[in-house]
Amino acid sequence: MTALRNDLIYLVVFAVAVLAMPIWLAPFGAAYPDLMQKFAIYGIFAIGFNILFGMTGYLSFGHAAFLGVGSYAAVWSFKLLSMNVIPAIALAVLVSGLFAAAIGYISLRRSGIYFSILTLAFAQMSYNLAYSVFTPITNGETGLQLALNDPRVIDRALFADAPGIPRPNLFGIELGGYEAFYLCAVILILCFFVAMRIDRSPFGMMLKAIKSNQTRMAYTGFNTRPYTLSAFIISGIYAGIAGGLLAVTDPLAGAERMQWTASGEVVLMTILGGVGTLVGPVIGAVVIKYFENIFSAFHMAKLEDIFSFLPDGLESFVVSIVSPFVGEGWHLTLGIMFMLIVVFLPGGLMEGARRIRARFGGGRGTGSKAHSSNPAPAE
Amino acid sequence: MDQLILQLLNGLDKGAAYALIALGLTLVFGTLGIVNFAHGALFMIGAFCAVVFSRLLQLETVTIDPARLTPWGSPMEVRTPLVQAWLGDFGAVLVQWSVPLSILFAIPVMLIVGVAMERGLIRYFYKRAHADQILVTFGLAIVLQEIVKANFGANPIPVTAPAALAGSVDVGGWLGLSGVFYPWWRLVYLGFALAVMGLVIAFLRFTTYGMVVRAGMEDRQTVGFLGIDIEKRFTVVFGIAAVVAGIAGAMYTPIVSPNYHIGMDFLVLSFVVVVVGGMGSVSGAVFAGFLLGILQSFASMNEVKNILPGIDQVIIYLVAVVVLLVMPRGLMGRKGVMEN
Numbered sequence: 001m002t003a004l005r006n007d008l009i010y011l012v013v014f015a016v017a018v019l020a021m022p023i024w025l026a027p028f029g030a031a032y033p034d035l036m037q038k039f040a041i042y043g044i045f046a047i048g049f050n051i052l053f054g055m056t057g058y059l060s061f062g063h064a065a066f067l068g069v070g071s072y073a074a075v076w077s078f079k080l081l082s083m084n085v086i087p088a089i090a091l092a093v094l095v096s097g098l099f100a101a102a103i104g105y106i107s108l109r110r111s112g113i114y115f116s117i118l119t120l121a122f123a124q125m126s127y128n129l130a131y132s133v134f135t136p137i138t139n140g141e142t143g144l145q146l147a148l149n150d151p152r153v154i155d156r157a158l159f160a161d162a163p164g165i166p167r168p169n170l171f172g173i174e175l176g177g178y179e180a181f182y183l184c185a186v187i188l189i190l191c192f193f194v195a196m197r198i199d200r201s202p203f204g205m206m207l208k209a210i211k212s213n214q215t216r217m218a219y220t221g222f223n224t225r226p227y228t229l230s231a232f233i234i235s236g237i238y239a240g241i242a243g244g245l246l247a248v249t250d251p252l253a254g255a256e257r258m259q260w261t262a263s264g265e266v267v268l269m270t271i272l273g274g275v276g277t278l279v280g281p282v283i284g285a286v287v288i289k290y291f292e293n294i295f296s297a298f299h300m301a302k303l304e305d306i307f308s309f310l311p312d313g314l315e316s317f318v319v320s321i322v323s324p325f326v327g328e329g330w331h332l333t334l335g336i337m338f339m340l341i342v343v344f345l346p347g348g349l350m351e352g353a354r355r356i357r358a359r360f361g362g363g364r365g366t367g368s369k370a371h372s373s374n375p376a377p378a379e
Numbered sequence: 380m381d382q383l384i385l386q387l388l389n390g391l392d393k394g395a396a397y398a399l400i401a402l403g404l405t406l407v408f409g410t411l412g413i414v415n416f417a418h419g420a421l422f423m424i425g426a427f428c429a430v431v432f433s434r435l436l437q438l439e440t441v442t443i444d445p446a447r448l449t450p451w452g453s454p455m456e457v458r459t460p461l462v463q464a465w466l467g468d469f470g471a472v473l474v475q476w477s478v479p480l481s482i483l484f485a486i487p488v489m490l491i492v493g494v495a496m497e498r499g500l501i502r503y504f505y506k507r508a509h510a511d512q513i514l515v516t517f518g519l520a521i522v523l524q525e526i527v528k529a530n531f532g533a534n535p536i537p538v539t540a541p542a543a544l545a546g547s548v549d550v551g552g553w554l555g556l557s558g559v560f561y562p563w564w565r566l567v568y569l570g571f572a573l574a575v576m577g578l579v580i581a582f583l584r585f586t587t588y589g590m591v592v593r594a595g596m597e598d599r600q601t602v603g604f605l606g607i608d609i610e611k612r613f614t615v616v617f618g619i620a621a622v623v624a625g626i627a628g629a630m631y632t633p634i635v636s637p638n639y640h641i642g643m644d645f646l647v648l649s650f651v652v653v654v655v656g657g658m659g660s661v662s663g664a665v666f667a668g669f670l671l672g673i674l675q676s677f678a679s680m681n682e683v684k685n686i687l688p689g690i691d692q693v694i695i696y697l698v699a700v701v702v703l704l705v706m707p708r709g710l711m712g713r714k715g716v717m718e719n
Binding site for chain 2: 057059106109110112113114116117118120121122124125128129131132133134260261264267271324328329331332334335336338339342343346
């Protein structure tokens with residue numbers, strides 16, 4: 001029972017933290033809806049990726065393909081059916097799930113590096129095709145966008161035409177800014193809950209067993225393929241939901257979302273936050289998106305402002321040392337941080353938090369609760 | 380027919396670049412067991428060696444020549460490269476031939492970079508999972524890329540081939556056909572790539588050193604028991620792989636102007652090449668590199684594209700998927716190396 005209660009507390013703390021983002025992110029200058037939507041969306045993406053990589057150990061280098069497919073599906077739902085979000089997300093789930101089933105069925109025949117290369121190959125194929133042959137579906141380089149004369153069958157049948165291109169809505173609530181953020185936040189919490197249930201279920205146990213020793217699993221008489229395939233599909237659906245939400249916040253889908261660098265990004269997020277943990281990937285997503293949007297906007301004047309408390313000579317020295325790492329150079333900081341984490345802290349920021357807590361918290365939270373540790377004092 | 384020859388040459392050329400990178404990748408994998416995602420970055424560093432070298436050669440001195448006047452009547456400023464000022468005509472030749480000469484500059488640089496990378500970072504990852512190796516070298520690739528970007532900017536930097544090799548040559552003429560023109564430099568690159576591959580393979584096959592390395596690839600433990608410091612040899616192999624990737628990059632600069640992400644662009648394809656050829660197989664990597672290069676350029680012919688639209692975009696990946704599923708070890712993979 002205590003495990004169940006702990007999970008409930010964990011979930012509530014997570015939900016409160018997500019919903020209160022506009023409050024506690026304000027001091028960091030990140031409390032504007034566009035960015036918080038990204039935090040939530042990429043959080044979903046990373047949670048889904050972690051269900052595959054964190055639990056089964058299969059490193060997919062082509063996960064962005066499902067994100068892209070989800071985006072296209074959602075925009076098509078806006079164009080053809082309705083501006084309502086529900087059918088858009090549903091279609092994104094369906095299409096990305098089918099797509100993941102097809103790719104997973106083939107790729108999962110191999111493991112290790114071969115699996116990575118196979119997923120990479122499929123994602124690059126999707127990306128290249130989306131740019132070239134599938135232009136009627138994807139609108140090529142321009143990206144798929146809404147137009148004034150889209151059919152929108154359901155909307156046209158039920159409501160009178162409003163002037164201009166409508167925005168995505170949820171049963172009449174127009175989703176701009178904060179409304180869209182709260183939609184993403186609620187879906188993130190739902191996705192987190194589902195991931196938690198999977199993690200605690202016998203199915204999740206199977207997935208972890210596959211990670212620790214697939215051969216032994218096979219010898220005990222389990223066919224591991226259905227389990228890995230289900231994990232792959234679930235993870236693809238998460239990516240599809242994230243892609244659909246990206247289309248909700250900005251109804252435009254482009255092929256660059258499927259490029260392999262985008263797949264690399266979600267790998268970075270998951271590792272950075274803590275692979276195999278529940279909340280780690282979300283933290284990783286927040287950190288990277290924060291870097292990308294806030295850190296990258298730092299410039300010389302701002303730096304001089306920050307270090308203005310130092311004496312003059314020292315100030316210019318510090319600024320000249322720091323400046324290659326911020327602004328344009330934020331990728332450099334990210335790369336260094338990532339390398340340090342892989343080398344010294346394979347469990348990501350979550351493991352770092354656990355080590356700090358083990359040192360200062362008098363041993364609380366160490367031991368058996370390795371995978372559910374939470375930086376917030378949840379216990 | 381002309382078209383076919385042209386595409387064959389194109390394919391050989393592309394394949395040469397793929398094969399050179401894949402050669403190093405597969406060598407590192409076969410010896411050290413490391414999946415090195417930073418290998419593309421080595422190609423990029425090599426390319427920038429050429430850029431730096433040609434810039435060094437072109438450092439200019441400004442002298443005022445009172446004998447000549449500008450149209451405005453003031454004495455003309457004459458800019459001459461320092462090398463030319465010091466060495467006369469020979470200096471001018473040096474400036475002209477900066478790209479091929481940059482190989483001499485790239486070899487020591489790449490050797491240092493490669494050995495530093497192996498000793499400084501990669502050796503700590505021998506015992507860790509392949510996923511960890513991929514991740515840390517991926518991070519390293521980002522860091523190297525960003526350092527180059529910070530110093531050279533994000534735009535491609537044009538580098539010119541020597542004037543004598545800048546034009547095109549009538550390849551058809553040699554074969555008794557007419558009108559197949561092909562750039563000289565690309566032919567040079569092809570020959571250069573073949574020479575480098577030949578050297579590396581000969582080194583592994585015909586020298587005692589190479590024999591020990593090959594023995595280490597088969598069974599490093601036994602080689603260690605025989606009293607040979609196999610780790611040191613593998614470090615040297617990593618250095619060689621870095622040099623091969625680096626000079627491949629340096630020589631490629633006149634074909635594609637280098638920018639900071641040129642390495643990543645090649646890396647993905649080279650990985651596919653390595654896997655198709657068979658992880659750890661050197662001849663497999665060379666063969667698969669040329670095979671995929673040629674397939675790609677034939678697939679980009681209009682006649683083919685009309686029948687199978689979009690095939691040029693996916694052919695490499697398609698081949699990779701089929702090979703991986705049908706032949707678990709790749710085309711020429713050794714038995715027992717990462718078969719599942």
